[in-house]
Structure formats: structure tokens, C-alpha cells
Amino acid sequence: MxxxxxxxxxxxxxxxxxxxxxxxxxxxxxxxxxxxxxxxxxxxxxxxxxxxxxxxxxxxxxxxxxxxxxxxxxxxxQPREIESNAIMLGPIDVWDDDTPLDDDEVYVPFLKEVELSAGGGRNMVQVSPKQKLRFGKITLRRQGVQPSEAVCVTVSGNSMEPVLPDGSTVGVDTGTTAITDGKMYAVDHGGQLRVKTLYRLPGGGIRMRSFNRDEHRDEEYTAQEMLEKEIIVLGRVFWSSVLW
CATH class of the missing domain: 1.10.260 (434 Repressor (Amino-terminal Domain))
Structure with missing residues (x-):
């Protein structure tokens, strides 16, 4: 042939x-x-x-x-089938603090930094009495999160870009504080709220890593330095919401 x-x-x-x-x-x-x-x-x-x-x-x-x-x-x-990678969940419902919760919803509070009156410019992290988000209970259950242990944090700055732009909101499971290398966590760093990817170091220390590594280098702290600098892992990030 x-x-x-x-x-x-x-x-x-x-x-x-x-x-x-x-x-x-x-x-x-x-x-x-x-x-x-x-x-x-x-x-x-x-x-x-x-x-x-x-x-x-x-x-x-x-x-x-x-x-x-x-x-x-x-x-x-052969003509290729187009595979969908998104799901239409339906219209967005507008609500405010006066809108009653559905049976399958819970309020999740925000954490915020509060300046101490006699703290010499120091802050402490506490729950905001006003800010809150509504979550479906089934959404939390799918992530293995107890509603009472869920809080939200607003990300500020560009250290976690492009994954989490400035102003993004993340949901945090305060019931999960044990570090799994490479997962994202909310951290109370001497009264400052931070969201970072964490890695364990020998002796109980941690490495904090930003997504924007060009501008923000890794930070490493020994177990002793974590005590001195009051670094506390608040919980694992299980959800995020981003506005582009």
C-alpha cells in the first residue's frame, strides 16, 4: 500500500x-x-x-x-464531549441580620482584632458581636466541622495572593488545630490575625508560608519562640470566599 x-x-x-x-x-x-x-x-x-x-x-x-x-x-x-467543571446552585438569596435562619442554617461569627486599652498598642483576637455569616449545616457536616466550632476570618494584605486576595473571607474549624503539613490555618500571632500555610518543624516549631513568596518569605519559629511571641494556631481553614 x-x-x-x-x-x-x-x-x-x-x-x-x-x-x-x-x-x-x-x-x-x-x-x-x-x-x-x-x-x-x-x-x-x-x-x-x-x-x-x-x-x-x-x-x-x-x-x-x-x-x-x-x-x-x-x-x-471523534467530536469531544465538553465536560462541565461547575454546578449551578441556583439564585443568590439576599439576607440581613433580621432575616430568620432556615432550619438547616446556623450563624458563624467572625474573629476580629481588638486593641487593648492598656496594652501599649497590642491587640487581642476575639469574636465580633456584630459580624456573622450564615452557613448551611449540611455544608459544615460535609467538611467535618461542628457548627459551634466554626468561625470566619477576613484576610488582609497580599501575602496569600493569588489564592486569597485582600478582603477574602475564610471559614475556620477551631476544633482542628493539629497541623497537617501544607494545609491552611488561622493563627493568632500576638493578637494579630494571620492566615498561612503551616508546616511542622522538629521540636514542636512551625514554618509559616505565604502563597505570595516573592514578597513574603517563610517564617520559622521554634516551640520556645511560639510561646514568647504568643503564636497560637486557631484552626484549619475549610472554606473561602473570594471577590475578584
């Missing part, structure tokens, strides 16, 4: 069970021209093969160099 015959053979394989008319209509080909090619009345030379590849949507060279093989040629010819 010479190369021109191989191209015709590959073309027949591409057609599969379709008739010449169906194949021609699908790829906007002249049915008479296609018939002449398949019947050997026209030569399927290199130039004609290249033109045909473009019309059919094949990778360049699939017919010009048919050593690509039957299986690959068939795969290239």
Missing part, C-alpha cells in the same frame, strides 16, 4: 459507520469530491491531504503522514 492509498484508508477509518453524505455534511465537504477521493478517481496527494485535514479538524500531518496510526486517527476524528 503506497502513501496515497494509506491516506484513503485512514480517511475511510475516520468516517467509521457514517455514509459519505453524512461525513461530507458534517465537515462541510463537497460530497462528489469526497466520493472521487474514496473511489480512487482523484489522487489524495500531500496538498489535498493537508487541505482535508484542516476542514475535518485533524492535527496537521494526520493524513499527510499517516503513520500516526488508525487508533490515533480515529480519536482525533
Amino acid at each position: 503506497d502513501i496515497k492509498q494509506m491516506r484513503i484508508h485512514a480517511l475511510r477509518e475516520l468516517m467509521g459507520p457514517m455514509s459519505q453524505k453524512e461525513f461530507a455534511e458534517r465537515h462541510n465537504l463537497d460530497a462528489s469530491y469526497l466520493s472521487q477521493l474514496l473511489n480512487g478517481h482523484r489522487s489524495l496527494g500531500e496538498k489535498a491531504a493537508a487541505t482535508l485535514e484542516t476542514k475535518i479538524g485533524l492535527m496537521a500531518g494526520a493524513l499527510v503522514t499517516p503513520v500516526i496510526g488508525k487508533a490515533v486517527a480515529l480519536a482525533l476524528s
